[in-house]
Amino acid sequence: MITLSSELLSLQQKVRDFIQQEVIPLEKDPRQDSHGPSEELRQELLSRARKWGLLTPHASQEMGGLAWSHLEKAIAFEEAGYSALGPIALNIHAPDEGNIHLLDIVANDEQKQRWLKRIVSGEIRSCFAMTEPTPGAGSDPSMLQTTAVLDGNDYIINGHKWLITGADGAAVAIIMAKMEDGTASMFLTDTDVDGFILERNMNAMDSCFTGGHGVLRFENLRIPKENVLGEIGKGFQYAQVRLAPARLTHCMRWLGQARRAHDVATEYARNRQSFGKRLGDHQGVGFMLADNEMDLLTTRLAVHYCAQVLDAEQKANYESSLVKVISSEGIWRVIDRSVQILGGQAMTDESIVCKIFKDARGFRIYDGANEVHRMSIARKLLGKQI
Structure with missing residues (x-):
């Protein structure tokens, strides 16, 4: 589809105006470095999008979003992308955008209230920890080396991740880990807990992702059963x-x-x-x-x-x-x-x-x-x- 309805044209123009008036003037703002915008700048951008009624529009209405269709997203996200700060302002940047979609579909009600709603509001950020250094998972996720072992009512996570976008400053992480039977599962965890270690930020070519790209290490990270995302073995x-x-x-x-x-x-x-x-x-x-x-x-x-x-x-x-x-x-x-x-x-x-x-x-x-x-x-x- 390339011929747009009047409603879609109106949406396109609204986002275009927002980017021109509210976002592009901040592109030279000093509150950003090689690892992306600071949290202070991110919050200012979110505040501006909130006033325009454009904050986290892809999330479900139940969670505080606008439940845009994929076609609406195609039109508006292109306009937001006209500035590197645009996706951050609308809270549609990676990895939060994908994590919001995943949590909306898979997370249970308690997990949604605890984490998803706060991501949608812009209060916190998230990261998705799957990629690992050699010999771990990259393009081939079946090579996962990070392990999850059941211990009573908890799972114990051990492993190493890298190139984890937004890890620095993320309040919650989704971790992919291999089970004892060889399947994979996803786990939710707060990041300010024992065993969750941000080793360093990598000096990457890009500078458009809030929090940059981090190296994570999990040392006997204890995650309660209730923080399993979805079902065990379906990672x-x-x-x-x-x-x-x-x-x-x-x-x-x-x-x-x-x-x-x-x-x-x-x-x-x-x-x-x-x-x-x-x-x-x-x-x-x-x-x-x-x-x-x-x-x-x-x-x-x-x-x-x-x-x-x-x-x-x-x-x-x-x-x-x-x-x-x-x-x-x-x-x-x-x-x-x-x-x-x-x-x-x-x-x-x-x-x-x-x-x-x-x-x-x-x-x-x-x-x-x-x-x-x-x-x-x-x-x-x-x-x-x-």
């Missing part, structure tokens, strides 16, 4: 519940960032003089701008298509794999061409495109490396499992 199944929609929302947000880079490059090409004419009038530059437009349109169509599949209450694992690869590679081409058009200025933080370039590179890796998605697509095609 891999629940991971799919989380990953398909969260994978698509990444595509939505990064589409906004790519559009921002393209807009900056287009404006520059329109006004910069080179060899006696506008930069954009040189065919080499003009063609790059045209290619950007095609990649943006292709990505948007793919995202809207998958959103409608999800809105039809289909799993969309296959479709989200297709769209994740299409989107991550399409937006990267757009951003890379934009850097080339801007030339030297895009190599420094004088241009927002420099930050977008560094932030966006990881998209081809996280939420499943593109090669893994291609492998999954091919397997389903050959096995006719679509």
Whole structure:
């Protein structure tokens, strides 16, 4: 779908106005570093979104959200993504966005009241601890090394995690661990407890995720049975519940960032003089701008298509794999061409495109490396499992 109803156009304009008026003016705010915005800046952004009625719109109404459809999210999240601070302001950033979706579906009432409602309100943040250093789980979650052993009424968790987005400052964590029978389960825990250790923050290429990317260690972390998320042994199944929609929302947000880079490059090409004419009038530059437009349109169509599949209450694992690869590679081409058009200025933080370039590179890796998605697509095609 690309022709929008009047209601969707109104929503699009509302989020666009919010980003322009309330978020972009804070992009140079000093309350952020290489590990993302500070908690103080995050709370200010949340406060502004709350006043506009745009806070955590994807959550269920019961939990305090607006229960937006996937198509509504596709339109609004792209607009929010126009600024790296936009998803944080609307409380639709990773990993909280995916965790909210997972908890809404799987958590019991007590867990929702204890943790989910507070994440939805923006009071606290969460993290999702699955990825591990070698030889642990990465693209292949079956390689989990973190263990959970039943001890009376508790599970004892031991293991090592890394690249855990938002770990620093998160109040609650969802931990994936391997059971004694080889299955996997998910566990909820507060982070200010004995045995939950944030070893360090990793110096990552990107700086758009609140809390950066942390290394965690669990040393005899004791988690009561009542904090098991869902049922024991269904961790891999629940991971799919989380990953398909969260994978698509990444595509939505990064589409906004790519559009921002393209807009900056287009404006520059329109006004910069080179060899006696506008930069954009040189065919080499003009063609790059045209290619950007095609990649943006292709990505948007793919995202809207998958959103409608999800809105039809289909799993969309296959479709989200297709769209994740299409989107991550399409937006990267757009951003890379934009850097080339801007030339030297895009190599420094004088241009927002420099930050977008560094932030966006990881998209081809996280939420499943593109090669893994291609492998999954091919397997389903050959096995006719679509």
